[in-house]
Amino acid sequence: MEKDSAGMNQAAHQFRCPRCGNIGEYSGKAGERLIVTCDSCKTKGRVTIPGIAEPPSTNGNAIEITHLRKLFKDFPAVDDVSFYVKKGEIFGLLGPNGAGKSTIIRMLCTLTRPTAGVATVAGYDIVKQSGKVRTHIGLVSEKMIMYEQLTARENLKLFGKLYNLPNDFLNKRIDELLAFVRMEKWADHRINTFSTGMKQRINVIRALVNQPEILFLDEPTLGLDPQSTAEIRELTKRINTENGTTIILTTHIMFEAEALCKRMGIIDHGKIVALDTPANLKKLVSGTDVSTFEIEVSNLEPRMMTSVQSLGSVKSLIQEDSNHLLVRTTGNDAFDDIVDSLRKNGAKVRMVKNLEPSLEDVFLHLTGREAREKVTENTPSSSVGPGHGPGRRRPKRIR
Amino acid sequence: MGVRNVISHSLWICWKDLLEFSRSKLRLVMLVLMPLFMMVMVGFIFPTGSTITDTPIALVNNDAGSMGTSFVAQLNAINNKSGMMLLSSATDFNDIKTKLQNNDIHGGLIIPENFSSDILSGKQGYITIVIDQSNPQMSLTMQGVITKTIEAMGKQSAISNLNSSYHVSVTTATSLITPYIVESKGIVPGEPNYFQFVAPGIIAMVVMMALMTGLPHAISYEKDMGTLDGMLAAPINRLSIILGKVTAQTVRGMIQGFIILLLAVVLFGVVIQGSILLVILLILLTVFSFVGLGILITSFTENEETATMVMMTLMFPMMFLSGVFFPLQQMPWYMQGLAKFLPLTYATTALRKVMVLGADISAVGTEVLILVAFGIVLLAVAVPMFRRAMSK
Numbered sequence: 052m053e054k055d056s057a058g059m060n061q062a063a064h065q066f067r068c069p070r071c072g073n074i075g076e077y078s079g080k081a082g083e084r085l086i087v088t089c090d091s092c093k094t095k096g097r098v099t100i101p102g103i104a105e106p107p108s109t110n111g112n113a114i115e116i117t118h119l120r121k122l123f124k125d126f127p128a129v130d131d132v133s134f135y136v137k138k139g140e141i142f143g144l145l146g147p148n149g150a151g152k153s154t155i156i157r158m159l160c161t162l163t164r165p166t167a168g169v170a171t172v173a174g175y176d177i178v179k180q181s182g183k184v185r186t187h188i189g190l191v192s193e194k195m196i197m198y199e200q201l202t203a204r205e206n207l208k209l210f211g212k213l214y215n216l217p218n219d220f221l222n223k224r225i226d227e228l229l230a231f232v233r234m235e236k237w238a239d240h241r242i243n244t245f246s247t248g249m250k251q252r253i254n255v256i257r258a259l260v261n262q263p264e265i266l267f268l269d270e271p272t273l274g275l276d277p278q279s280t281a282e283i284r285e286l287t288k289r290i291n292t293e294n295g296t297t298i299i300l301t302t303h304i305m306f307e308a309e310a311l312c313k314r315m316g317i318i319d320h321g322k323i324v325a326l327d328t329p330a331n332l333k334k335l336v337s338g339t340d341v342s343t344f345e346i347e348v349s350n351l352e353p354r355m356m357t358s359v360q361s362l363g364s365v366k367s368l369i370q371e372d373s374n375h376l377l378v379r380t381t382g383n384d385a386f387d388d389i390v391d392s393l394r395k396n397g398a399k400v401r402m403v404k405n406l407e408p409s410l411e412d413v414f415l416h417l418t419g420r421e422a423r424e425k426v427t428e429n430t431p432s433s434s435v436g437p438g439h440g441p442g443r444r445r446p447k448r449i450r
Numbered sequence: 451m452g453v454r455n456v457i458s459h460s461l462w463i464c465w466k467d468l469l470e471f472s473r474s475k476l477r478l479v480m481l482v483l484m485p486l487f488m489m490v491m492v493g494f495i496f497p498t499g500s501t502i503t504d505t506p507i508a509l510v511n512n513d514a515g516s517m518g519t520s521f522v523a524q525l526n527a528i529n530n531k532s533g534m535m536l537l538s539s540a541t542d543f544n545d546i547k548t549k550l551q552n553n554d555i556h557g558g559l560i561i562p563e564n565f566s567s568d569i570l571s572g573k574q575g576y577i578t579i580v581i582d583q584s585n586p587q588m589s590l591t592m593q594g595v596i597t598k599t600i601e602a603m604g605k606q607s608a609i610s611n612l613n614s615s616y617h618v619s620v621t622t623a624t625s626l627i628t629p630y631i632v633e634s635k636g637i638v639p640g641e642p643n644y645f646q647f648v649a650p651g652i653i654a655m656v657v658m659m660a661l662m663t664g665l666p667h668a669i670s671y672e673k674d675m676g677t678l679d680g681m682l683a684a685p686i687n688r689l690s691i692i693l694g695k696v697t698a699q700t701v702r703g704m705i706q707g708f709i710i711l712l713l714a715v716v717l718f719g720v721v722i723q724g725s726i727l728l729v730i731l732l733i734l735l736t737v738f739s740f741v742g743l744g745i746l747i748t749s750f751t752e753n754e755e756t757a758t759m760v761m762m763t764l765m766f767p768m769m770f771l772s773g774v775f776f777p778l779q780q781m782p783w784y785m786q787g788l789a790k791f792l793p794l795t796y797a798t799t800a801l802r803k804v805m806v807l808g809a810d811i812s813a814v815g816t817e818v819l820i821l822v823a824f825g826i827v828l829l830a831v832a833v834p835m836f837r838r839a840m841s842k
Contacts, residue, residue, distance in 0.1 A: 160683045164841055185685035194676025198466060200473040205466075212462040213684040215455065241473070257680075 070094045113138045113265050113297040114159065119168035121154050128154040130321035136299055141291050143312030144301040151321040152301035153193060156269045160190050173264050186214065189258030189266045193273060195250055196257065199243040203234060203253045206242065207260055214261040228256040232286060248279025255286060266290060268300040272307060287311055305414065317417055324417045332413045342385065346376045347402040348393065355396045362388050456693065459686045463694025467668065468701060481702065485656060485710040492648050492775065493718055503533050505592065506555040508540035515566020517575065524603050534595055546580050556582050557592045638723045638808050649714040650801035651774030653707045657736050658794055660703025662765055665744035666757035668695050674754050688840050689833070692745055700737045707733055723808030732804060732814070736797040739821040742828020749835040768794050793824040
């Protein structure tokens with residue numbers, strides 16, 4: 052397929068005037084529609100330039116974002132963000148509320164225009180080819196996109212019709228989707244009679260009605276009870292594995308991102324601060340010999356802590372409550388050293404747990420604040436002297 | 451293909467809106483109640499002039515002679531037929547004054563002491579009408595009604611005097627005393643009544659309200675609920691959304707318009723003189739002229755609350771300035787000038803011409819042209835605004 056970026060010297064095509072049979076010529080970009088005038092009888096007619104309009108350049112990526120910016124007045128909600136999402140993966144955008152996750156999603160769904168930068172979704176430019184983008188995507192937004200007075204089937208039908216799906220196909224598709232989330236029995240019940248979990252299931256399959264290549268899930272488990280949350284997570288995985296749908300998911304819950312996403316970007320103040328697989332992100336905080344122990348001592352005394360802290364392998368020590376210590380160490384002998392030191396001081400060690408570094412740590416490390424609105428009540432009762440490592444800390448929340 | 455898609459999508463959105471509407475029982479009840487209340491309200495609270503009955507009037511008869519008594523008897527006889535007044539007696543002017551102040555009566559009549567003697571001595575007899583200045587409308591009407599009644603009585607007695615005293619035949623006497631007979635004749639059958647006047651205006655107004663309140667409400671509500679995003683993320687033309695909403699609101703407005711028409715005909719005896727098809731055409735034209743304004747409000751209001759406020763601010767002046775309830779000619783010149791800028795004025799005038807006077811399309815040509823112009827101008831401004839507002 053020859054590409055003609057200048058748009059000047061395209062090949063000329065011929066048309067036959069339906070009234071007088073005169074042959075005329077026209078030219079233009081592939082896929083473009085024109086009105087042509089017959090030279091001899093001045094009849095006007097409409098023609099479409101043959102060929103496929105600009106084949107999508109995919110590079111095997113479902114989404115490509117370069118230097119995307121969105122300003123609200125002077126406030127940069129999204130500030131120079133670049134990343135890509137591979138075809139068929141679940142990509143997570145993790146960040147606190149107001150970090151700019153939803154704004155990125157809204158731009159990619161063509162609901163709001165970027166101030167600067169370029170992005171392609173399914174190979175189409177989100178500004179110049181927004182119509183094309185829309186046919187290839189499904190959106191599950193923070194607010195449910197459903198009409199409460201309508202039944203599940205009616206909701207699905209409306210949206211199917213907006214995607215020009217023919218009746219037979221659409222009816223089959225609706226039945227499939229309802230079966231997919233085990234809601235066949237509820238097809239003809241109104242949405243306002245459903246529980247929140249049921250509503251969200253319908254809301255998710257509503258976004259699938261057009262068999263989108265790419266599904267956007269903006270905080271899909273927000274406000275759901277634990278059981279429904281688990282259901283939706285399982286559903287997300289199934290959509291990805293069974294249909295091969297690329298999914299881009301936003302969340303502020305670390306566990307969710309870790310459980311679902313192949314790769315994820317951590318976003319804060321409109322900027323991507325880290326982007327990798329969950330495992331690699333964790334390596335950001337954990338060196339090979341860095342480990343964190345939680346130690347329970349039934350008769351914890353200050354002198355025990357002082358002795359542990361004086362050990363060379365201990366990088367930091369935090370007293371979590373009257374019985375628990377959180378110790379960050381380097382080196383392979385750290386565990387033995389600590390237990391020995393505690394025993395020597397007459398401590399009764401009840402339990403020692405080697406804590407996996409979590410994404411929570413990564414987030415904390417990168418942004419200096421916690422992703423979840425969780426206040427740690429049990430701040431250390433006795434402050435510990437020098438030796439604070441850069442790793443696990445319980446800093447006061449910035450906001 | 452493009453146009454077909456826009457129409458198909460808009461019809462599905464319209465289907466959705468109407469389905470939603472029909473599922474809400476309260477909304478359905480209101481759909482019928484609103485025009486009913488409207489019609490009953492304007493039908494019964496506005497004075498119509500000829501419907502005054504049983505107005506309490508106090509009568510003072512101070513006449514020394516017999517003429518006063520016979521005057522009262524005559525007045526009673528006439529009043530018994532018309533039932534306009536509820537006559538009671540009072541002692542003097544001060545008594546009437548007290549009763550007026552207490553709001554017991556709406557007016558008074560005083561026959562003075564020398565009524566009989568004046569008439570018998572060849573002079574004119576005085577009768578005083580006491581009016582209620584706190585109620586100008588009523589006192590004006592009362593004054594007119596009583597004066598007319600008394601004048602008729604005067605003529606009657608003059609005719610019988612001529613007949614008995616000068617042996618002039620009753621016919622000759624009548625033509626001598628009242629040489630002119632005035633006859634009112636309309637261009638269509640039937641008496642003029644206020645319902646005839648107000649029904650076309652209310653139809654136009656309800657259709658306007660459906661679009662002005664319904665449209666911004668429908669769209670800003672979906673914006674607030676987040677459901678609008680679903681439509682915006684679908685590969686449909688922005689125009690389909692607005693077109694679907696407009697169609698749904700138009701259907702709603704038309705249903706209400708027809709309920710009013712029906713009520714006006716069945717309950718209030720309004721006769722539609724012109725072609726019903728022309729009436730429907732004019733209603734659709736009214737819709738067309740208002741659509742732009744509705745879309746415009748939708749475009750520049752952020753949420754439902756602002757939309758409602760803007761609409762209310764615009765709608766009330768339009769309702770009262772467009773000659774729906776009061777004839778335009780009664781307004782001061784500057785207000786009449788202002789009314790010329792409101793599409794509702796032309797919609798009301800045109801509908802009134804057709805419904806009441808039986809006018810055909812040629813008689814409402816000007817109004818039709820102006821409504822079309824309003825529609826085109828407003829849409830030309832509103833549609834680009836809406837597109838921009840939807841892709842911020």
